[in-house]
Amino acid sequence: MIVEFKNVVKSFGDRQILKGISFGIQEGEIVFILGTSGTGKSVTLKTLVGLLRADSGEVWIDGENVTHFKEKDYLPIRKKCGMVFQHPALFDSLSVYENVAFGLRKHYNLSEEEIHKRVTKCLDLVNIHNVEDKLPQEISYGMQKRVSLARTVAVDPKILLFDEPTTGLDPITTNAVNQLILNLSHTLKTTSLVVSHDMHCALDIADKIIVMDQGEIVARGTPEEMKSCEHPLVKDFLKEALDVH
Amino acid sequence: MVTAMGTKVISIFDAIGEVSYLILKTMVALFTPPFRFKDFVKQLNFVAVESAPVVVFCVSFAAMVTIIEASFHMKMVIQNDAMVPGFSSLLIIRELGAVITALLVTSRVGAGLAAEVGTMQITEQIDALKMLGIEKIRYLVVPRFLACVIAGFTLTIIANLVCLYCAMLVSQFKLGYTFGNFLVGMRTFVQFQDLVFSSIKGACFGAVIPIVSCYYGFKCKAGAEGVGLATTNSVVTSSVSILILDFLLSWIFSFFY
Numbered sequence: 001m002i003v004e005f006k007n008v009v010k011s012f013g014d015r016q017i018l019k020g021i022s023f024g025i026q027e028g029e030i031v032f033i034l035g036t037s038g039t040g041k042s043v044t045l046k047t048l049v050g051l052l053r054a055d056s057g058e059v060w061i062d063g064e065n066v067t068h069f070k071e072k073d074y075l076p077i078r079k080k081c082g083m084v085f086q087h088p089a090l091f092d093s094l095s096v097y098e099n100v101a102f103g104l105r106k107h108y109n110l111s112e113e114e115i116h117k118r119v120t121k122c123l124d125l126v127n128i129h130n131v132e133d134k135l136p137q138e139i140s141y142g143m144q145k146r147v148s149l150a151r152t153v154a155v156d157p158k159i160l161l162f163d164e165p166t167t168g169l170d171p172i173t174t175n176a177v178n179q180l181i182l183n184l185s186h187t188l189k190t191t192s193l194v195v196s197h198d199m200h201c202a203l204d205i206a207d208k209i210i211v212m213d214q215g216e217i218v219a220r221g222t223p224e225e226m227k228s229c230e231h232p233l234v235k236d237f238l239k240e241a242l243d244v245h
Numbered sequence: 246m247v248t249a250m251g252t253k254v255i256s257i258f259d260a261i262g263e264v265s266y267l268i269l270k271t272m273v274a275l276f277t278p279p280f281r282f283k284d285f286v287k288q289l290n291f292v293a294v295e296s297a298p299v300v301v302f303c304v305s306f307a308a309m310v311t312i313i314e315a316s317f318h319m320k321m322v323i324q325n326d327a328m329v330p331g332f333s334s335l336l337i338i339r340e341l342g343a344v345i346t347a348l349l350v351t352s353r354v355g356a357g358l359a360a361e362v363g364t365m366q367i368t369e370q371i372d373a374l375k376m377l378g379i380e381k382i383r384y385l386v387v388p389r390f391l392a393c394v395i396a397g398f399t400l401t402i403i404a405n406l407v408c409l410y411c412a413m414l415v416s417q418f419k420l421g422y423t424f425g426n427f428l429v430g431m432r433t434f435v436q437f438q439d440l441v442f443s444s445i446k447g448a449c450f451g452a453v454i455p456i457v458s459c460y461y462g463f464k465c466k467a468g469a470e471g472v473g474l475a476t477t478n479s480v481v482t483s484s485v486s487i488l489i490l491d492f493l494l495s496w497i498f499s500f501f502y
Binding site: 107 | 369373374375376378379
C-alpha cells in the first residue's frame with residue numbers, strides 16, 4: 001500500500017468529522033472519494049499530508065507512519081505528494097509562469113532553460129497558452145484551476161491529491177482533467193486520490209471508489225461493484241450520474 | 246457562566262501562547278538562512294516609503310495642534326507660555342512622533358497585512374505553500390517583520406523632525422517665538438537620549454504590527470466576514486498593544502534619567 005488510513009479520527013471542537021476511517025491505496029491506483037458536502041472528504045486529504053493532524057489512528061505514506069511527524073519531517077513526504085486544492089490557491093503576487101515554476105525553483109537545481117521547458121510542457125498539458133505573464137486574478141477561475149493543476153504536476157509527485165479538481169470547470173476542461181489524471185496514472189504510475197461529487201467521472205476513470213457519509217465510509221469497491229451497491233447514498237449518486245449523462 | 250468565563254480565560258492563554266510561538270519562530274527564522282531579501286525590499290517599500298507621505302501629513306497637523314493647545318493652557322494657568330517651545334518639543338519627541346506614526350502605520354499596513362494573510366489562509370494559498378515545502382513564517386512574516394521594524398524606526402525619526410519643524414512654524418508665526426527661541430527652549434528640555442528612546446519605541450511599535458496582523462491573518466475564518474473580522478481585530482489589538490507597550494517602555498526608560 002502506498003497510502004493507508006487506519007482508524008483515523010479527527011474532530012474540530014465538539015464536532016467529530018472523521019469517525020475512525022480506514023482504507024488503503026495501491027501504487028498507481030486512481031481512487032475517488034465521493035460524498036455530500038461536509039462529510040470529511042477534504043479533511044481526509046489534508047490529514048494525509050499533515051495539513052491537519054489526526055486525533056487518533058494512523059496514517060501511512062509509502063511505508064512510513066507519518067501520524068506523529070513534526071512539521072519539518074513532512075517536507076520529504078510533501079515532495080512526494082502534489083495537491084490540487086479546492087480553491088486554485090495560486091500565489092496572487094506571482095505570474096502564471098512563476099506560479100508553475102515556484103516548486104521547481106524550490107526543489108530542483110534546474111537551469112532557467114530547463115524550468116522554461118518544464119513549465120511550458122505542464123501548461124500545455126492543461127491547455128493553457130499565452131497567459132504566462134498574467135497574474136492569477138487576470139485570468140478566469142477555470143484557467144486558475146488548470147494552472148493550479150499544472151503547478152502540482154510540474155514537480156513530478158508520486159502521489160497526486162485532488163480536492164474537487166473539476167468543480168467550476170466547463171465539460172470539455174473537466175474531461176481534459178480526467179484524461180490527464182488517467183494519463184498520469186498510466187504513463188508515470190502516479191497514484192491519485194480524488195475527492196469529488198462527480199460519480200460519472202468516478203465510474204469512468206477510478207480503479208476504486210470510496211463513498212463517505214457523515215465522517216464514515218459507507219461503501220467502497222470498483223466502479224462495477226458500485227453500480228450494484230444498495231446503499232441509498234450510492235444509489236442517489238448513481239441516479240444523478242445517469243440522469244445527467 | 247463559570248464555564249463561559251473559564252473558556253474565555255483558556256482562549257486568552259491560548260492566544261498568548263500562539264503569539265509567543267509566532268514571535269519565537271519569527272526570531273529564529275530572522276537569523277537563519279535562507280533570507281528572502283527581495284521580499285524584504287518589496288515590503289520595506291510598501292511599509293516605509295509608501296507610508297511616509299501620510300505619516301508626514303498627519304503628524305505635522307498633530308504637532309501644530311499640540312503647540313497651540315499647550316500655549317493656550319499655559320497662558321490660562323500661569324499667564325505665560327514662554328516654556329511652550331521646550332515642553333512641546335519634549336512631548337513631540339518622547340511621545341507624539343512615535344505613537345502617532347505607529348497608529349497610522351497600523352491602520353494602513355496592519356489592516357492590509359491581516360487582509361492579505363487572511364485571504365491567503367482561506368483560499369488555501371498557505372496550505373499550497375506548505376505543500377511546496379515553504380515555511381509560512383519565513384515566507385510571510387519575516388520580511389514584513391523586518392520591514393516594519395526598520396520602517397517604525399525611520400518613520401519615527403522623520404515624524405519627529407517634521408513635527409518639530411511644524412511646531413517651529415507655529416511658534417514663529419502664531420506665538421511669536423523665533424526659530425532661535427524655539428531651539429534654545431528645546432535644548433533646555435530635550436536630551437539626546439530622548440531621541441534615541443523615541444526611535445527605539447518606533448522600532449518596537451513596528452515589530453508589534455506584523456506579528457499581530459499575521460496572527461489574525463493565520464486565524465482568519467472563511468468568507469468576507471472572516472477577513473473583515475481579522476482586519477478589525479488586527480487593527481484594534483495592534484493599537485491597544487502599542488499604547489500598552491508605550492507605557493511599559495516609557496516606564497523602563499524613566500530609569501535612565
